[in-house]
Amino acid sequence: MEAMHCGKPVAATRFPSIKGTILVDEEFGYxxxxxxxxxxxxxxxVVGEGKARLAQRGRACREHAKSMFAATKMALAYGRLFLCMKNETHCTYPSAFDESPLL
Known part of the structure; x- marks a missing residue:
């Protein structure tokens, strides 16, 4: 996530947790x-693709990271998780909680 926020494409080990949450599109890296x-x-x-292609991938990464992993969005998601653990009425999606003006 940090590399993506910096506008860099990612090369990561092919594990389901990475493929399913970080590298959800081949455009974001390898x-x-x-x-x-x-x-x-x-x-x-990576070397064969050249600088221009890597820069293009990096821009796509940055846009994706900004939309998915912003600090306020992550904080709200964790807040919702803890509310859900305490009271199941917060476990439905979407809810009024998702309409926060901080997003």
């Missing part, structure tokens, strides 16, 4: 199996 050979292949691909 995934590889957790071994040296796969990492080497991805790095060769």
């Amino acid at each position: 995934t590889f199996s957790p071994n040296v050979g796969a990492l080497s292949e991805v790095l060769e691909k």
Whole structure:
């Protein structure tokens, strides 16, 4: 997430938690199996694509990160999680809580 906020494409190990939450689009970067050979292949691909393509991917990452991982949005999501843990009426989606003026 930090790299995406800085406008940099991401190269990350292909785990479901990363693929399902961070690299939800191939435009945001590269995934590889957790071994040296796969990492080497991805790095060769990165170099082969060149600076212009990496900059394009970086811009897409930054836009995605701004829309999904902003501090206020994350704080509201955690707040909602804790409310839900305390009272199930806050576990439905969408709710009035989602219409916060902070978003």
